Amino acid sequence: MEFDFATLDTAHRYKVLASTVVPRPIAWVTSRAPDGTANAAPYSFFNVMGSNPPVVALGILARPDGTLKDTAANIVAGGAFIVHLVSEDLAPAMNLTCIDAPPGVDEIALAGLATTPGTKTGLPRLVDAPVAFECVSRAAIATGPSQMLVVGEVLTAHVRDDAVLDAGRCHFATERLGLVARMHGAGWYDRVGTDMFRLDRPVWADRLLPETGS
Template sequence: MQLDFSRLSALEAYRWLASTVTPRPIAWVSSLSREGVSNLAPFSFFQVISDDPPSLMINVGSRDDGSLKDTLRNVQDTGELVIQLVSFAQAEAMNASAAHLPHGISEFSHCGIASLSSALVRPPRVAGAPVAFECRLLEVQPFPRATPNCHLIFVEVLLAHIDDAVLNEQGRIDPQRLDLVGRLGGSQYCRTRDQFSLQRPA
């Protein structure tokens, strides 16, 4: 089978890419509006891009009507956000927070998701998240530049909250205890507990 992407609609291209480039980590992003209303939303076009400075990137697509999502608006306005990683235990709550709510309605309150205060940034973090990165905005890039349909958000990690329960006896991450979910195509997800090891050649 061959796919000529020049002949595919944007929706068809998305479906093929989203179902093949898997599993994808999920950035569960909390932010604050200028008015101080908290927002929480998941994004699976997400990755670590640098360790110096420690940097992450999130792709936030535009809404069907071309308007900007609250996450992007909030981050542009305040320059701060928290990125949580999603454990299997919090998968249902993460999915609930993906609902399209009117501007000014907090997903924390609407979905009954508990929050905690952050240390260095103003947006709250998700209580019980195995990992939460407090971040500062580096830059936002519309993409593609000529006719943008999404925005790339580049952020610097300032502080990480890591649940002691996901650490092994040496104080390192234990993937079995971390038990994250990853995004597949459609409505499918996976867990990170199915693992194997390979030693990189010298």
């Protein structure tokens, strides 16, 4: 069945995209408003987009009333943010921070989350998150009225000690992070890595060997 986006309203376009592009990692983003108010909110329109330089992207939609979300406004004004990844034990707190609180409400305090200042950005880093990336904004592209694509460069990464196997070689026990990801619809999540299978990458030289007889 074809879903022609020219004939769909915004809500239905969202449903097609968010129900099929799954699972999506969750960026739990902290930022600060110009008046100093700290902010935290989850964003699953998120991924890593490069490693040289290391960049991540966030898709920040408009609020239902058509205004810019606090995270977008804070990043445009302040130029920095921290992306945290979410473990299952933190999922309820993450969910609480998506509450539609008015500007001026500190969702970090609301959710009772412990923080420490980021080493590069000085922004509140959620100490219980298993992974945190301190970022500076490299581009904030308006993709619609009050809708924004933010591209951030990662300045430093914090990874919980028990998931680090060999710091020098950057080998990690990813499964120990216990990450969750966003699924279709509101309120559905996936436990990352609980049903994996392996597929080795093909190498062209392996295909040539039988033909050359070597």
